[in-house]
Amino acid sequence: MPFSFLESLKTTIITAPFSGGQSKSGVEDGPKYLLRFGLQAQLKELGWETFIDEPLKGKNFEDLKDDSTDVFENCKHPKIVGEATKLIYESVKLAIFNNTLPLTIGGDHSIAIGTVAGSFTKYPNAGLIWVDAHADINTPKTTISGNLHGCPVSFLMGLDSEFYPPELQWVPKVLKPNKIVYIGLRDVDPMERKFLQNLGIVAFSMYHIDKFGINKVIEMALEAIDPNNENCPIHLSYDVDAIDPQFVPATGTPVHGGLTLREGLFIGERLAETGKLIALDIVECNPSLGVNEVHIIDTIAAGAAIARCAMGETVL
Template sequence: MANKCKFLAEPMTVAVIGCPFSGGQPRPGVDQGPIHLVNSGLPDQLQELGWNVIFDGHHQFEDITVQDDPPIGIVKRPRLVSSVAEAISKTVSGHAKAGQLPLTIGGDHSLALGTISGTLSKYPDACVIWIDAHADLNTVETTHSGNLHGMPVSFLLNLPGNGDDPLFPWLNGPFLPPNRLCYIGLRDVDAGEKKILKDYAVKAFSMHAVDKYGISKVIEMALDHVCPNRDLPIHLSFDVDALDPTVAPSTGTPVRGGLTFREGHYICEAVWETGLLVGLDIMEVNPSLEGALAVQQTVAVGCSLARSALGE
C-alpha cells in the first residue's frame, strides 16, 4: 500500500460492508455476490496489503414482501430499495465520518443510492467515477423496465424527471452535481439516458473512447474533468459488467466489447494513485450465473479489482 489517502485517519482502515441485496433488479443470485467475495478471502487479502480491516458480517435487511411493496407507477420494489439504500447510506456515512474508507460489496447497483449519498454526507464536494456498461441514469419518466438498478444516478443528481413526490424522502442532499460525475466503459445506454447525458453535459467515456485514446489517457481525462486540481475526494463505483463477459461472465446484464482485465485494473490503480479515494463499490457479481468456473473467475476478478483500488 504505497500511497496514503489525504482524507483518511491513521491507521488506514477499510470498512467492508457486505450487502447481499437483489431488490433493484429481477434476477436472483446477485445477493450472493458479497458472500462469495468474503468467503474467497477478501478481508484477509486487504489486511495483507497493510489495511486495518473492519468486517462485522453481512447486513441483514428488513424483509418487505412483494405484497407490501407494489409498484409506484412503473417503478418496482421502491419501498424495499429505499429502506436498504437508506440503511447503507447511514452505514457508509458513519464509517466515512470516522475517517475510514467504506468498501461496499453488492448486490445490485441500486445500492449506489446509499453508498454515494453516504459519501456525500461526509464529503459534499466528492466526485464520482462510475465504471459500467450502463449509465444507470434513467428517471421515472424514461425507464422502460422500472428496475431501480438502472436508475440510481438520476436520483443522486436530483433530476426533475423523477417527479415532485419523492420516491426516496430520506434522500435530501447533498446531491451530486453533473460536472462531478464521469463514466467509463459505457456501451449499452438507453435513448432517454443519452438525452440526459447531453442535456446535463455529463462526461462519459464509452468503449469507443477507450479504443481511441487508450485507458491511461481516458482515466487522466476523467480525473481532469471531475477533479482538475487533484484535491477532491473520489468515490469509485465499479459494476463488474463494465468488464468484457470473457473477463467477468457471472453478472446479470453482460454486454460484449467491454474492458479487458488490465483496463479495469488500471482504472482502479490510477484512482488509488491519486491519494483521494474515500469510497469504493464493487457491484453486480452474480454467482448463480454461468457455471462454477465462471463464478470462480468473476469472484476472483471482483476481489482483485478491490485490491487494485486499495493499493495492490
C-alpha cells in the first residue's frame, strides 16, 4: 500500500531557499529552478494534490549572511541558520499534522535541522535515511569548516550540546543513533568517523554499495532502522551530492566516485515501494555552480526525478 501513513495523496512542497549553512551562494535558487522545471505539475501527474508553503518568504537571509558578525566560536551564521530552520520546522510540522507529505526543497542541508525535527514531532519512532556523500554529523566543537550544513545530524541528536550557539538551542533532540542510516558516504571527517563508530550508527559507504549492490544495501538500511518490523515511518533526507558529479555537477561539495543516476533513483523508487515514506528533503542543488547550461539542467532534472521516484513514479 503506497504512502500508508497518508489518508490520501497530498503533499506540501516546502520551499527552503537558504544558503547560510555553507559559504557558496546560489543554492538558495534551488527551489525556484526545481519549480520552474515543473516539479509541481509532475507530482500532480502522479496523482498528488499539491500545496506550496514558503516559510522563508520575505526573509532576506542572503543579505544577512555575514561571516564577521554572525559567528559563534567556529560556527558560521548560527543566527540565520537558527531562524531559518525554525521557520522550516514550523512549516513541516503544519504540513505533516495536516496529513500531507512535506517535500522540502533546498537550499543547503542545514535545513534538515528543521525538517527532521518537524517530522519526528509527529512520528517519534520514525527512521531517517540520510543519502549523502558526507555524514553531516560534525558538531560546533568538531567542525573544521564552520559550515553548519555539515552539522544537522549532530544537532538533531544533541551531540556536544553544551557547545551550541544560543540560536540553535531550540532544536529538539529527536534522533537516536539507531534511527538513522546513511547511504552513499565517501567523504567523512576523522571526528565524524569516531561519532559513527562510538554511537554504533549504521552507515553504508560507496564501498558497501559496490560490495553488496544498491538493492541489498537498502534492504539492510530498512532493517537497521526498524529491526523488529514495527512499521516505522521513514523520513528520507536526500543530498543530491550523493550522486556522482558526472550526473549531478551543480552542487556545493561534489565528491567523485558516487552513486550512478540509476542507483540514486532506485533508492527513491524502493522507498516509495515500502509505503512508509512520511517526509522527503531534496537539497544542495546549486544552479550557479553549473559551468554550462547542461550542468544546470542535469542537476535540476536529477533533483526532480529523485522526488518523483520517491513519490511513486515507476517506469511500468
